[in-house]
Amino acid sequence: MKEDLLEKYYAAGVIAAKILNNGAQEIRVGVSYLELVESIEARVKEEGADLAFPLNVSLNEDAAHDTASTRDDRVFSKGDVVKLDLGVQIDGYIADTATTVDLGNNGNLIEASRQALDTAIKKVRPGVTAGELGAAIQFEIESRGYRPVSNLTGHGLDQFVIHKPPTIPNIAINGGVVLEEGMVFAIEPFATTGSGHVNEKSRMEIYSQIAHKPVRIPSARAVIDSIQERRGLPFARRWLKDKKMELALAGLIRSQVLTVYPVLSDIAGSLVSQHEHTMIVTEDGCIVTTRMR
Ligand code: MN
Numbered sequence: 001m002k003e004d005l006l007e008k009y010y011a012a013g014v015i016a017a018k019i020l021n022n023g024a025q026e027i028r029v030g031v032s033y034l035e036l037v038e039s040i041e042a043r044v045k046e047e048g049a050d051l052a053f054p055l056n057v058s059l060n061e062d063a064a065h066d067t068a069s070t071r072d073d074r075v076f077s078k079g080d081v082v083k084l085d086l087g088v089q090i091d092g093y094i095a096d097t098a099t100t101v102d103l104g105n106n107g108n109l110i111e112a113s114r115q116a117l118d119t120a121i122k123k124v125r126p127g128v129t130a131g132e133l134g135a136a137i138q139f140e141i142e143s144r145g146y147r148p149v150s151n152l153t154g155h156g157l158d159q160f161v162i163h164k165p166p167t168i169p170n171i172a173i174n175g176g177v178v179l180e181e182g183m184v185f186a187i188e189p190f191a192t193t194g195s196g197h198v199n200e201k202s203r204m205e206i207y208s209q210i211a212h213k214p215v216r217i218p219s220a221r222a223v224i225d226s227i228q229e230r231r232g233l234p235f236a237r238r239w240l241k242d243k244k245m246e247l248a249l250a251g252l253i254r255s256q257v258l259t260v261y262p263v264l265s266d267i268a269g270s271l272v273s274q275h276e277h278t279m280i281v282t283e284d285g286c287i288v289t290t291r292m293r
């Protein structure tokens with residue numbers, strides 16, 4: 001990989017690691033969800049970087065894709081299991097990293113996804129298959145009495161691209177992609193007390209542009225203009241400037257200019273933990289870009 005590309009992946013990783021770590025320490029009972037989200041997102045810009053996607057803050061049975069709405073009045077509560085998932089990009093080169101904060105007594109659940117991630121990272125090297133990583137993740141989580149979420153996976157990364165091969169499963173599969181030097185991907189195990197399968201909820205806060213088509217309705221045009229700088233990366237409904245733009249979203253989805261990422265949840269009352277790092281495969285292992293250094 002070219003030296004200047006590596007530098008951008010590293011720089012994004014350092015910023016993401018620092019901001020995620022500090023942000024996680026600020027989650028306490030009574031803290032405003034909206035204020036936390038906006039404060040962490042602002043710090044990415046203050047560091048001279050951009051967001052790869054809106055900060056995901058997903059509670060309890062929600063595994064992914066929740067973020068604050070414009071007038072979100074939620075506060076963190078005793079017992080909450082809070083997933084913080086941050087994506088930082090520099091010139092489109094992405095650092096994707098996540099951690100879980102326990103406001104209850106769920107230390108073992110949180111440890112399960114943390115250990116699964118650590119074990120999988122130690123196995124990464126050229127020639128290893130994605131299926132072997134999935135098996136290691138599944139073993140670490142099941143041996144602690146939880147289930148891995150089977151329909152969420154790690155994923156390859158590229159400039160302005162969040163999801164591409166290789167897919168890194170959270171369960172054992174036969175084969176899968178053979179890892180090669182220079183591959184960039186995120187591994188993200190989810191451990192759950194629920195079914196091990198997530199479904200879409202009706203709550204929708206995160207969108208991205210998937211096609212360029214003529215758009216004539218002024219409010220829809222305003223949405224498209226305001227998100228051009230995302231270059232296809234996801235954005236939050238909260239980032240749109242007025243209510244008319246929010247109403248235009250449904251039409252843009254119907255005409256397949258935008259796609260939406262509904263909140264993904266395991267069964268009601270279950271608890272889900274997640275840990276995630278981004279890495280680059282080297283000759284004999286990998287460099288984790290999103291670890292605190
Ligand atoms: Mn992530």
Ligand code: MN
Nearest residue numbers: 096186188276
């Ligand atoms: Mn990810």
